[in-house]
Amino acid sequence: MSSTVREFRRTRILVTGGAGFIGSHLCRRLIDQGHEVLCVDNFFTGARDNLGDLLNHPSFELMRHDVTVPLFVEVDQIYNLACPASPVHYQFDPVQTTKTSVHGAINMLGLAKRVKARILQASTSEVYGDPVEHPQTEEYWGNVNPIGFRSCYDEGKRCAETLFFDYWRQHQVSIKVARIFNTYGPNMHPSDGRVVSNFVMQALLGRPITLFGDGQQTRSFCYVDDLVDALMRLMNSPGDVTGPINLGNPSEFTIRELAELVLELTGSRSELVFKPLPQDDPRQRRPDISKAKTMLDWEPRVSLRQGLERAIPYFESVLKLG
Template identity: 70%
Template sequence: MTTTYDSRKRILVTGGAGFLGSHLCDRLLEQGHEVLCLDNLFTGSKRNIEHLLGNTRFEFLRHDVTFPLYVEVDEIYNLACPASPVHYQHDPIQTTKTSVHGAINMLGLAKRLKCKILQASTSEVYGDPAIHPQREEYWGNVNPIGIRSCYDEGKRCAETLFFDYHRQIGLQIKVARIFNTYGPRMHPSDGRVVSNFVTQALTGGPITIFGDGTQTRSFCYVDDLIDGIIKLMNSEDDVTGPVNLGNPVEFSMNELANTVLRLTGVETSIDYKPLPDDDPKQRRPDITLAKNVLGWNPQIQLEEGLHSTVCYFQELLRTG
């Protein structure tokens, strides 16, 4: 895709120094747009965007979305929020504020600018699902007072705000429900299963599995996910979402651990521990809607994506 000067947009990416945000900044710059990357660096890292700092179409702004922001942009991608249990449970009150106050502030900015805004929501809005796979019309099975509630309910409230702004004032919104995503630039200590398994294997293990390893997850490679997010933002005005974005192919934790061990060439043990509270037993998206309205379907197989991820973590551990 080639962007001419007349079609170039100035795009705000909140959480732009994070795992997903930095890849989104890369892609938008590749398309010829100007990018304003906003991040308070709580979980994001300048390392993720340092290769962009010399680009004249890229600007980094250190800012917390819980405070109002006054900038001029043409589109907003709201990705700001800790997304792993280790990080969002560290300060659960701030996590809820980031989801709710952050949504209010970004929606207010979009209202003033009369611009389109995309919310990065999450599969966590489904909680521990009573149906499988999960479709967008499913309302979820969420514990409102559990240790994961700051993230789950914060994201659910953000979705409510987005749709109320859409219904009440006609704001142009897009809501993506993102399922497990992995790839280079994941935080090595974020507590997510892929980064856990890879770093544990590369540092000598053992690999820790919570539960008996039969619980399943679906894993979407970051490049596929970014494709989906951009397709959703650029979709027809009447496509508001929510739209599931994720890979519908399920793998058990045991299968994932064995694949990581094979790709790293490490021989180590697997340590089984009790399952944490409110941890869902299975999670898989139904992506029929994304296929139909976006023409989107993930292309990268788990082994190919894990190979790139392992290489990234090997280099990260080597260089510090």
């Protein structure tokens, strides 16, 4: 037997929230690389349809499970993506959202500790709140309202980060923490309330495009393929690279610029309608990705125009199926 064959060891990887938007793309990429994937999801926001092409794959397993309940499996790596990420969904049951972030982190960290697996936490740029530092670096502690409508998500994710670093310090669990900024692409829930899906669906349906405030608040938009590449690079980075590391596209756009680009690419004649700004909605959001460039040799490759050109056909197909 050759040394190459003898040294090969298939990696068994758990992806929580794997039937969701980012999770489904991650599962597919891991399978393409020859890994064995256990996808866990409670299907609150995820969907089997996102994984249709993987369901019969011999290296893929799908399990209905809620991460607030302990899970006993044998795996080498854990990507913890389980948590509703859009305001519409995480505000539907805010207590459960907090439980998913906090209890879910405890359960997945406990699993990682037992089986000595490396674990990556999908944290969020929302830990920075409405930032007074711009762009946001990982050293910035944030400006978060602890008792607002968004707090179940923001503070849940902040607490999860605390748990990850305490398990690292106290139990030597191998951790990775990614702070994910706005990400978009195929498999987004068409009615999740996030700005890209909102604008594209409104434009395709010929409905008014809803902007909050004056539309001058800014966001940065990362295409999902770029984000998945970053997550995998972080997971497989040297052990002393724990994060947190910002992952997102540093190109900054106003919400109005996004709306106008969506109108151009869809050919829609929808009008722009302005409504009051929601409570605690950040005015600026752009990542400093210096650490990702240096430690992961990563930066986004897909521009907003290119990404929208790839994503819009997905939303068109959703409307046709509907």
